[in-house]
Amino acid sequence: MNKKDLLHEQVYDWVRRDEFLWRKANAWGVSRRRVLQLLTAAGAGAATTLAPLSLRRQHQAANAEGAANAIVKSTSPTFFYQTGSNLEMRWEALSNRGYLVPNELFFVRNNNPTPRLDSATWRLKIEGSGVSRPQSFSYDDLLSMPSVSVIRAIECAGNGRSFYQTAYGRQASGTQWKLGGIGVAEWTGVPLREVLQRAGVKPTAEDVLAESLDEKKVARPIPIEKAMADDTLLVYAMNGAVLPPDHGFPIRLLTPGWVGIANIKWVGRIEVSEAPIYTLWNTEKYILIGEDYEPEPGSPALGQIVTTQKVKSAFELPWDAELSEGRRLLRGRSWSGQGKITQVEVSLDQGQSWEVARLRDPNLSQAWVRWDLDWQARPGAYHLQARATDDQGQTQPDRVPFNQKGYLYWGVVSHPVSVS
Numbered sequence: 001m002n003k004k005d006l007l008h009e010q011v012y013d014w015v016r017r018d019e020f021l022w023r024k025a026n027a028w029g030v031s032r033r034r035v036l037q038l039l040t041a042a043g044a045g046a047a048t049t050l051a052p053l054s055l056r057r058q059h060q061a062a063n064a065e066g067a068a069n070a071i072v073k074s075t076s077p078t079f080f081y082q083t084g085s086n087l088e089m090r091w092e093a094l095s096n097r098g099y100l101v102p103n104e105l106f107f108v109r110n111n112n113p114t115p116r117l118d119s120a121t122w123r124l125k126i127e128g129s130g131v132s133r134p135q136s137f138s139y140d141d142l143l144s145m146p147s148v149s150v151i152r153a154i155e156c157a158g159n160g161r162s163f164y165q166t167a168y169g170r171q172a173s174g175t176q177w178k179l180g181g182i183g184v185a186e187w188t189g190v191p192l193r194e195v196l197q198r199a200g201v202k203p204t205a206e207d208v209l210a211e212s213l214d215e216k217k218v219a220r221p222i223p224i225e226k227a228m229a230d231d232t233l234l235v236y237a238m239n240g241a242v243l244p245p246d247h248g249f250p251i252r253l254l255t256p257g258w259v260g261i262a263n264i265k266w267v268g269r270i271e272v273s274e275a276p277i278y279t280l281w282n283t284e285k286y287i288l289i290g291e292d293y294e295p296e297p298g299s300p301a302l303g304q305i306v307t308t309q310k311v312k313s314a315f316e317l318p319w320d321a322e323l324s325e326g327r328r329l330l331r332g333r334s335w336s337g338q339g340k341i342t343q344v345e346v347s348l349d350q351g352q353s354w355e356v357a358r359l360r361d362p363n364l365s366q367a368w369v370r371w372d373l374d375w376q377a378r379p380g381a382y383h384l385q386a387r388a389t390d391d392q393g394q395t396q397p398d399r400v401p402f403n404q405k406g407y408l409y410w411g412v413v414s415h416p417v418s419v420s
């Protein structure tokens, strides 16, 4: 198998599943079937024995109170919809702006409140079986290394989740994002590869796990191929400014094209392993579970692991939008985690006819493209639709099969607009 194939989500998933099982079964001297039974039992146990109910309630109450303080930057309702410790960007806030999303209106997805870390005492540890010289780097160490800047999107795996409800009348669990769980910025930092090489990364290294320093550690593994990519960075600056606290100060990981969760904020430790790594974030969370998704017999993951992002589009309009009649320039943006956008079509009549939108430079891979279309808006109620195609030949479908946790909704979305 070509190692590059590991960048493809399904191949990655299959390979990891088989390796994991094989090793465990061998190590324990038991059959594959028994391994699966053991794993399933362990997963179920963990889910039901978390905490007594009253404790859990207290914790939830504390979380709700804390939500207001969970974010450091301004949570202005002009820019955002706020749900708990998350801020979803309002698309209308992007209209008449440039290619990049300014830091103050970049979405925030926080599992825990933003920690206030001190860059003077902060350390990044690199360790694990996959490195021969474990290292500890300071902030200044990283700042003194070769610096790279790239323009890329970060998008939540759950972006668009609410459209499962729209499409199926059935709500997927999790924050009900519309399309504002994405942003494009210029990220500056050190290639992760540089740091791994200084730690003597071995040719046998397989998976890399970045672990965070917030209240509850967040730790989502990536394969070594992704960790060594040119644009996988340990980021210290965002759009030319010091990385803001909410976005991972002092250092976050950037994994272009991969789901938001792989872009670990407030990184403190990186484990490089010669064996596949499994955590909560690639076994129970961030996996596709549903009737239409192949079950994963034998994997510690409860379904297919989500890795790369698909193709999506959004209009730079309020939701719902109210416009006055007349000549309008309809604007929007489309993006793909797997390449660049080659075409965007817009329908003003719910999919009966489609018009090709004009694409505006720049059009960067794994970021997005801005587009526009003239519209002679007459009074009435509309459901505007945009449908993009990327250079991998993927076109947004009418809808995508339901999955319980509501990841990767990339179907065409109907944007309600009334013209008077």
Ligand SMILES: Nc1nc2c(c(=O)[nH]1)N[C@H]1C(S)=C(S)[C@@H](COP(=O)(O)O)O[C@H]1N2
Residues within 6 Å of the ligand: 106, 107, 108, 109, 110, 111, 112, 154, 155, 156, 157, 212, 213, 214, 218, 246, 247, 248, 259, 260, 261, 262, 263, 264, 265, 266
């Ligand atoms: N430590 C840590 N890293 C994290 C998260 C988190 O809660 N804690 N959220 C992840 C998720 S789910 C997403 S979508 C992105 C969001 O990045 P942003 O908040 O900078 O927009 O960060 C990821 N990295």
Ligand SMILES: [Mo]
Residues within 6 Å of the ligand: 109, 155, 156, 157, 158, 259, 260, 261
């Ligand atoms: Mo996310």
